[in-house]
Amino acid sequence: MHMLKIDNLHARVEGKEILKGLSLEIKPGEVHAIMGPNGAGKSTLGNVLSGREGYEVTAGSVLFNGRDLLALEPEERAAEGVFLAFQYPVEIPGVNNTYFLRAALNAQRKYRGEDELDSMRFLKLVREKLKIMQISDELLHRAVNEGFSGGEKKRNEIFQMAVLEPKLAILDETDSGLDIDALKQVAEGVNALRSPDRSFVVVTHYQRLLDYIEPDFVHVLAGGRIVESGDKSLALKLEEQGYAWLADAHPELAKAELAGERA
């Protein structure tokens, strides 16, 4: 059975069609990398799946464990097990990081009919998860992402993922803005969370991240749909040859779309 089944998805942002018939199927435990030039719709995919406002789905369907994902509110999708690691995590002054995470976890547990964790049990869980993704005590007690460095923000995303234990994690250009050490730390955190019943969509512009998070499948997203799929060797080919060679295989794609220029 598929965990995620995206069929012929079309989506618009501010009246402009970005996704134009995207289809993708993911089974539990799989790691799918989605690569593609700038403006191809990579971030749009993550935003549509997590339910961000302003993204209008005009055609197609998304089933998540058999449920119509697009009919759910963002918080319901989260509680069903969808997690988006943001490319640009938001700073929220005045909301304590730990408090926020406990509120999030308990809201999800409540939705699923599980009992809520009191602060003792929650702290125990946090200590456990810190083994997966180390972030300092000081950051834990600061406001959400406030004053965090780029690397700290990304680590905090992975830490949140560790605590919330989603079924499907979408990493939206998690590698952007990270130096090699930070990249390795984040990748280690992700790898520690890989399991037979947890799937990942790793959206990235560069092959580099895939050296550390090894994908089962690599897809090329261009012109709003998936135009090539393969194993990890596809990522290496893209790294060596860029995206231009796709034009021969897909003459319907405009040159601009492959060059990463926004139309």
Added chain:
Amino acid sequence: MSETQAIRTPFVQAVLDSSGTADTSGIAWVDAARRDNLASFAATGLPEARNESWKYTSLRALSQRGFAPVDLKAARTVAVDVPVLPGVTGARMVFVDGVFRTDLSALEALPAGLTLQSLPDALAADPEPLRFALSARHRHQAADAFAHLNAALARDGVVVKVAAGAHVASPVHIVFISTQAGVAWHARAVVDVGQGAHVTLVEHHVGLSDVASLGTLFADYTLRDEAVLDLVLVQDASASATLIRRSHARVGARAVGTVHAVELGGALVRHELMAELVGEAGRFDSRGVFALKARQHVDTQMEVRHQARDTASDALWRGVADGRSRGVFRGAIVVAEGADGSDAALSNKNLLLSAQAEIDTKPELEIYADEVKAAHGATIGQLDERSLFYLRSRGIPLTQARSLLTLAFCRAALSSLPNEALREHLGDLLVAHLPTGPVDA
């Protein structure tokens, strides 16, 4: 002015009708001042919309209402629950409908150096120290209708004196409870913090539900050199109450005055807070937040006057308005000629939660000195959509996400309150009052 006198509004007429029932003090200058103020009030009536300082707060509806005098017998005997505030463990003075209630107060075993008296007791003991605060001449100059009204009719109130050097550790709780509908009560507060003395006062307004009363409270604070006064205002009045509160602080050399104000209740509230930094290196900080819903109207007027060298002030105010409520904030900083080395900051941020709510904010800066550091800013905005989505994407439902962000926005006004138990409690009170509903994590 004869025309104004000829057509008396119901508000003014009711004041004149009820003034006959107010008793006299037997102290000639006190009674003379009250008579003078009553005459001045009758002559001017309530401020009108063309009065710049009342531009955003209309008194038209108020002027058409007549308030009866308080039923003193009932106020002295009615059984009421005195509200408790965590972290506020010191002496307590309770006023019911403006009338001091010894039986509900806790004044035994006061710390050394602290004197707490009701206004009548203080006048009976020795009126002279109160002459400046209560004299007509002093109050006359900038006084408006409400100042005259309060000075004419206030028969009760609180007189606080902290002896030089005394450090009063436990916060003093001063509670005003409204129980009678349709009445007007008027109270005075005169606070004198001696040289080097420290004290924390928590002024707390509550009301039985739906008590459409009028309360006026006029307060004077004197901070002698090196004095430290922490003032916490918890305005949790009945949703139908009208409250006019005006305070004036004189801050001496190296003295520090700090105000934390939380405005939650009231249908029509005008809160004026004025501070004069009259001694070198004095400091006055103010923090405040209002959270409004339905048709509440809360108007805060804050003014800090730097009149001596090296004085400092820092004001941080937050406003949240939902429903059809209206919030008004005017924050003025005046740095007088010669007050060089002054450092003043004012920040006022507001959050509109509904399209029908309105917030008017007006920061003002008047600087007549040369070497001055001054910063001010005011904003009005909405909840940040990106933050809302971030919280929701982690599983937090929309209403809870809105509450969390709204509370976070307000918390900045409370974060510097040193009394942790009280700070937590005020945060909870805010949450309970927030239009977006409670937060439970």
